[in-house]
Amino acid sequence: MTAQTDALLVIGSGLQRYREYLLASAAERHPLWLIDAAEPTWQRPHAAGWSVVPLLDAARLVPDRERILATAQEIAASHGVAGVFTYDETLVTTAALIAEKLGLPGLTVDGADRCRNKHRTRSALTLAGLPQPRFALAYTLEEARGAATEIGFPMVLKPRGMGASIGVVRVDDPDAFDDAFTMAELAGHGGSPDYEGGVLLEEFMTGPEISVDGICADGVYEPVFVARKQTGFAPYFEETGHVVDAADELLSDPELLHVLRTAHEALHVSTGTTHTEVLFTERGPVVVEVNARLGGDLIPWLGELATGIRPGRVAAELALGKRPDLTRTEHRTTGIRFTYPPHDCRVQEVSVPEPGSIDGLLAAEPIATPGTELRLPPGGYLSRYAYVVCTAPDRTTCDQALDEAARATRLSLTPLP
Structure with a gap:
């Protein structure tokens, strides 16, 4: 199939139930070229063209960045490419690599890795002077036991590079520590092997948790909508629900805005969409993690229903180097x-x-x-x-x-x- 000139590349399409609304709105104002692992089915009405490429290296089961990059370069040579983006967590650094190599707007590879690697995130935010829990990275149980004595109980263990709270567990005492570390380390092998191995140990901090979907344009961060998070299945942190209020007072909270903007600067996020999780503690707002993509769990759809802002269109315009219109048409x-x-x-x-x-x-x-x-x-x-x-x-x-x-x-x- 032949696409129009200067297509917007989308790397990976995800599951229809959770992601079609994003692909549809991204395609409203600009032709999309999809790079995906299989022939499109439900994606066809939204794509002007596509290339079928294994997204994972079959031998190592890691994102096949070189093959995807080569495909992107072929598309750029034959049709022209105006931008690139993804909403798949495992492909964030791949999309950043393509943007760098083709000279397109977007996140740098360094910025993407600072977000994907939870230990790098914590280290950068600590250097920026933001409120942080005590933390350490351990690859073995022996290392973890030594770090645990410094952090103290209760604490939270989490895989170094997973999302959606997978493998995250609270540990209240030393008797439960060995099993919890083993579980968290094992859970870390269910995502991108680039981030396999290593468990982050963090001081346990309490308070309500939110997520903020926002944008970075020309290095300036702006929140778009806030989701109040519901979790369950303690001592784990399974996400069971979210609520988005178009008029949420946190959107203009000066302390929260300072933390969000400082965090994005520290992580070198200058262009694109992000999904940031924040815990409100006795020390103030503490960043849990920053994901260099739109949120999951249909949170962007909730934001669209609440505000009228189309997150897929916003992501596409940022990838094209444009400043998106964030006017609210719903309240x-x-x-x-x-x-x-x-x-x-x-x-x-x-x-x-x-x-x-x-x-x-x-x-x-x-x-x-x-x-x-x-x-x-x-x-x-x-x-x-x-x-x-x-x-x-x-x-x-x-x-x-x-x-x-x-x-x-x-x-x-x-x-x-």
């Missing part, structure tokens, strides 16, 4: 709740309420299909069987609608040993 609150089984199980059937059957219910979708095995942390992560999305004039009413909609989901199951 409401939207939220998502993910439903989990009561225990490890095999799914028999999932049913969800119809949109409109509950006041404010916009969408309800099964996630798990019959026969799927769902295991709760630490045996599995993101083991959801459905989600519900609701809207309301304010956060309290939205939470109430989400509670009602979640109760209306039904799961038939067979317990697993």
Whole structure:
């Protein structure tokens, strides 16, 4: 297929349920050329052209950057390339490499790595003078035991390069430490092998947690929307829901804005979209991590429903070197709740309420299909069987609608040993 001149490259398309809305809005004003691992299906209406390339090196199972870069250079030579972006965490540094090599706007490889590598993140933010937990990086259990005596209990262990709170666990005493380290280290081998190995030990800090999807344009950071996060399954940190309020007072909080802007400068993030997780502690806002991409868990869709701002279009315009229009055309609150089984199980059937059957219910979708095995942390992560999305004039009413909609989901199951 022949694309129009100067296409915008999109590296990896993700899962349709979670990412099609981003691809669709990115394609509204500029032709997209998709580089992906398989022939497009649902992606076709949104792509002017595509190249099928193995995204992972078959031998090492790491992002095949050289092959993807060579493909991007071929597209640039034959059709022209105006920009590049990705919303896939494992491909962030690959997209940054393409931008550097082709002289396109975007994140540098160094900036991408500072975000992907949680130890580099912590080190950079410490040098910038931001509030931080005590932390250490350990590759072996012996190293970890030594570092634990300096950090003290309780503490949080997390893989060096994972996302979505996978493998993150709180440890309250030395008796539980060895098993927790082994679990976190093992979980770190489920993502990009570039970041396999190494567990970050952090002082445990308490407080409500949020995420902020924002932009960097010409080196200046600006928040776009805030999501109030709900977690569960302690001592793990499984993300069970999010609520976005278009009028959230944190968007103009001076202390939070200072922390966010300082963090992005310290991580050398100058152009693109980011998803930053922040914990409000007794020391003030503390950055948990900065992801150099749009948020997951349909959070950008919640932001779009709440504000009218199209995150996929915003990401595309930044990748093209343009400053996006962030004018709000909607002013409401939207939220998502993910439903989990009561225990490890095999799914028999999932049913969800119809949109409109509950006041404010916009969408309800099964996630798990019959026969799927769902295991709760630490045996599995993101083991959801459905989600519900609701809207309301304010956060309290939205939470109430989400509670009602979640109760209306039904799961038939067979317990697993």
